[in-house]
Amino acid sequence: MSDIDLSVNIGKFKLRNPIMLASGTVGYGNEISEFSDLNKLGAIVTKSLSLKPRKGNPPQRIVETPSGMLNAIGLANVGVDIFLKEKIPFLKKYDVPLVCNIAASTVEEYVECTRILDSEETIKAFEINVSCPNVKDGGLQFGNDIKAVGLVISKVRAVTNKPLIIKLSPNVSYISEFAQVVKNEGGDAVSAINTLVGTAFNIITKKPKLYNVNGGLSGPAIKPVALAKVLEISRKVDIPIIGIGGIMNWKDVIEFMIAGASAIQIGTLNFIDPTAPERMIKELEDYCVSNQLNKISDLTASYLI
């Protein structure tokens, strides 16, 4: 046992270590629990939850790409009521902070989902997925519209005192402007990044490989983009950042922290090696020992020093 302190604070949200599992890659925790001791992780984030159950897109929903994958799942999920009745009892058995990720088609739906989930004490924080079409405003994604993001945060903030994390889209010119709005409207932290828009074609059928045509690109291919977005936010806005994008090993975690992340999330890697996140905790500890670091949180934004 070393006395390295691996704990991190994301504003008022305290984690035992910086390793979180990303939304959409571990279901509701149950899917990963056979491979990993959930109690060791920093936190887990649920698949995006909507007010009503959603079937998502027809197949093909996933395509492999060089150093990554495209997904167009279409936010398939059980909805908040079934989540509370059928998924929470399993999660209650674990001592791991649970973050509920919320997706919606209107501002009112974000608010209603948060309000319904807020009274469940197992849920320790909310992560708002703004990479969803705003049906009342021409279908433009909330996450691409700075006013819409501001409105979602201020309205959701009014119905919860739990830590409120906004998951930012990288498909914008200046992500830091969105992070600034999150701070102005009372959000506690941002997570960066969600997937990049991408597509792929079958050269024989000449048809898109994904039913939805476009999908979200994730995996190692996006890591440099994600790091640059984290760095931009860290330089411009004083708000805790959760780094996400292409994290494949403990070295990537360190890089994200140096660039400004307080914690990180692991997504695509869970499909390749679901035992990796737990292993990384020990590897981070070893890095701290060999680099004379007593507290891993000292790494956050250390590029500035």
Ligand SMILES: Cc1cc2nc3c(=O)[nH]c(=O)nc-3n(C[C@H](O)[C@H](O)[C@H](O)COP(=O)(O)O)c2cc1C
């Ligand atoms: C199959 C799949 C499903 C996803 N579903 C969601 C989702 O429901 N909500 C969300 O906010 N992000 C979702 N994401 C995005 C991830 O949480 C993460 O932001 C992204 O994949 C980048 O991290 P990575 O490169 O480590 O995978 C999904 C990603 C994948 C690969």
